[in-house]
Amino acid sequence: MLHLRLIVPADRTDEVTGLLERTAGTAHLVVLPGVARDPAGDVVLCDVAREAGDELIGALRRLGVDRYGAVTVAGLDLTLSARAEKAERAAPGEGADAVLWEELSEATHEESTFSITYLAFLAVATMLAACGVMLDNAVLIVGAMAVGPEFGPLAGISTALVQRAPHLVWRSLWALVGGFAAAMVLTSGFSWLMDLFGLFDRDMIEADRPNTAFVWQPDWLSFVVAFLAGIAGTLSLTSAKSGALIGVAISVTTVPAAANAAVAFSYSDYAQMSGSARQLLENLGGIVLAGTLTLITQKALWRAAQRRQRAQEPPAAAEGSG
CATH class of the missing domain: 3.30.70.120 (Alpha-Beta Plaits)
Incomplete structure (x- = not known):
């Protein structure tokens, strides 16, 4: 209720x-x-x-x-x-299937704002992921995925597309693109500083990394995982089950890919940088596509359920009056 x-x-x-x-x-x-x-x-x-x-x-x-x-x-x-x-x-319908569009628009509007707090979370997550890829440490990668706030603007783009709100599309795109660009620049500087202190070196980025090599080696499975995560994330927002967002966050390779691209750039490893950028774009695109299709489907199913309910109302009312 x-x-x-x-x-x-x-x-x-x-x-x-x-x-x-x-x-x-x-x-x-x-x-x-x-x-x-x-x-x-x-x-x-x-x-x-x-x-x-x-x-x-x-x-x-x-x-x-x-x-x-x-x-x-x-x-x-x-x-x-x-x-x-x-x-x-x-x-009409079931409460679990209902989408409160006003609530969703307000939530995604707030989460897709380019703010100091948003940038701080994204930058810290990207730096944490940089440590993870350099150390080939999957635990740090998972932690960085959980910290990253990028699902907010991704959901904002999907919601704005379905609701036909161009201003929210541009607002969310600015938070997404501007946020990742700033976070990657800061992470490149962080990588340079870590190298200066002897904590990072070129051998670490060029070494075999069995636990984290997937970050810069995108394939179709990466897109499939991002697409499924986008569905789950959108459903968690529309059904108010926000706890599921944690699972979504740690299943997509957005922040780690951005971190690997930034570190690879700082060491002039353009092959890894290019692969990481493709991984990042695949994941972002998969989530937005899945979120948009999920919202369109929910909207259509809900309207169909309401039509069925209204079609049953006159007979039900007649029974009640009898």
Whole structure:
């Protein structure tokens, strides 16, 4: 279930509560007249089944509640109520399959912002991966994959493409391309500094590295893994199961490939640099493609489920009235 808190001008409260009462899947409607101060108005509270949430939020925005008042949505981990159970049965589809597009757009918008924190995480992850490839240490590679924040802008690109939001596409691309470019430049400098202190040397980059050689040797399997990871990552975002993102992060070779490219460049090993760049592009492309196709599929399946539900509503209503 989702919990909605609305601030509504007093002269629009009846219109909004009417919408909530007509929406299948709502429960626990509460109206607190005149308690809101900024903006001034009534506070309207209700719970709604997740599967009905996206349509209801869209209807509230069409009424302009977000412009003349406020709409706040929070997830509920536990609701003990017979009325809530009835609301969930009445809502179309299954909650686990529902996509809250407003929530997804907001989350990917925040995660795809080129910020100091984002760059710091990406740069540290890339430097950590540089240590991993130079030492041929798979544990460091996995750690670097987990730290990297690059899935945010990748998901942002997919979401923006499906939602046809060009401004978010460019914002996410800037975070992705600019972030990796800056992180790789910083990692090249880090490699030079480590060489100066005698911790890195050319023999390490040119040695046989059975545990990490895959980083700069891309093949079709690399693309397949990235594609599957993109599906899993997108599903974890849309179903609010963020824990799955850790598994996604450590299954794709983005940060390690960028790190190997940066280190190889610092030692003028252009063959490894080229292979690492191809690995990076394959993984980024596979994730974006998978994410976009996953969202398109979810959107189509959800619309089909809603159509089936609406087609069954008249007979069900007739049974209930009898």
